[in-house]
Amino acid sequence: MSRHTFQQISPHVHWLSPDGTTDRPVLGAVAGAQATLLVDAGASPDHAQTLLHETAVHHLPPPAYLALTHWHWDHIFGTAVFPIPTFASVETRRQVVAYGRLDWSDEALDHRVETGAEIAFCRDMIKLELPDRTGLVIRPPDVAFTDRVEIDLGSLTVHIIHVGGDHALDSSVIYMPQDKIVFLGDCLYVDIYAPQARYTSGRLFPLLDCLLGFDADYYLAGHHTEPITRADLEAEAALLRGIGQIVTRHGRSPQTIQAAVQTLVGGPLTEDHQELIDAFLAGLPA
Ligand SMILES: [Zn+2]
Known part of the structure; x- marks a missing residue:
């Protein structure tokens, strides 16, 4: 049985369900008349290929753009599968470039956990999702924006908006006003890299105002199995x-x-x- 389902939630938006066994997040496909924009690159090339396969099976227009919600490994390890213009916030690009320069061997990962640069949960999930990382290429985003960017997919405009929050300061959401859908990435979640999982009212409350300020019926969160x-x-x-x-x-x-x-x-x-x-x-x- 497949690890994921690929479901349509609105006229232009499909989403690939997450899988907690290796912390694979929700991925998305937003199809306009001419082009499809993908949301997040997934936890591995295999995860990314699953999304590509589903867009083909469902006869969506060719994937032409990729948007990254934030820099965490499970959202970017599949980037090399998509040789298409990739959008991310300035801070996401900076972090992804830094990630691309790291040594991803077991030894290096273990060392980073010992020094506190990585957390054990991510190390364990990375090893499970992608046991052999010798050929791993992390492709940096092509276009970096500070606040927001709008992309016309043909009769459909997609808004990529930097929102921040506790989970990752660089977090962006993907908003489709016509369909009233928002991909949240992980922005609503706690800061998992803090010594203890953390929320701050200073970051969370403005984020909640921002998210509820969108004219949206459904929100797709990175590791939620159902739309919110x-x-x-x-x-x-x-x-x-x-x-x-x-x-x-x-x-x-x-x-x-x-x-x-x-x-x-x-x-x-x-x-x-x-x-x-x-x-x-x-x-x-x-
Ligand atoms: Zn995350």
């Missing part, structure tokens, strides 16, 4: 804002925070609530 509806994102944003404000107000007093969050959610705390509290605590200024 607008109502889901509004509810999640209210929860995140509520917990973030409580942690900011009560500082490092766990019992006061827990009582206030129980009042906010109207019941006992789940593991997810506690994880959010811990992430905002980790994001408080030292």
Whole structure:
């Protein structure tokens, strides 16, 4: 059985489902009348080829552009499969260029985990997804933008917009106003490279405003197996804002925070609530 499904969510947008066994993220294909724009290059050439295969099977126009949401390995290791103009934020390009110069052997990866330059989770997933990395080429983006760029695919305009956030400062989203769809990449997630998974209200709250400011019905998050509806994102944003404000107000007093969050959610705390509290605590200024 295939590891992925390729589904259409709107007239112009298809998405390839993620696979947590090696942390493969969601990939996308946005088809205009003349050309298709791909969203993210995937965790390996094999992952990238799966996307290419699906665009051909579904008779989409030829892939003409690639947009990268951010620099993390699982979104860029497939770049060499796509010899097409590739768009990314300035900071994404800087990081991808740096990644392309690294030694990706097991020994070098292990060493980077020991020195703190890489995290064990990514090292383990990289080894699983791509055990032999001797021929790995990471192709840098061709076009770098600071704030946003618009691409005309023929009767369809795609907006690539730098939004930042805690997960990766360089994060961009891909927005199709005509279809009311947004590819989020990983921008909504915590900072996994911090010593402890971290949210900061200073980065997260403006991001939530920005995302809900799009006229969108569905949001596709990098490692979510289902699209997020607008109502889901509004509810999640209210929860995140509520917990973030409580942690900011009560500082490092766990019992006061827990009582206030129980009042906010109207019941006992789940593991997810506690994880959010811990992430905002980790994001408080030292
Ligand atoms: Zn990421």
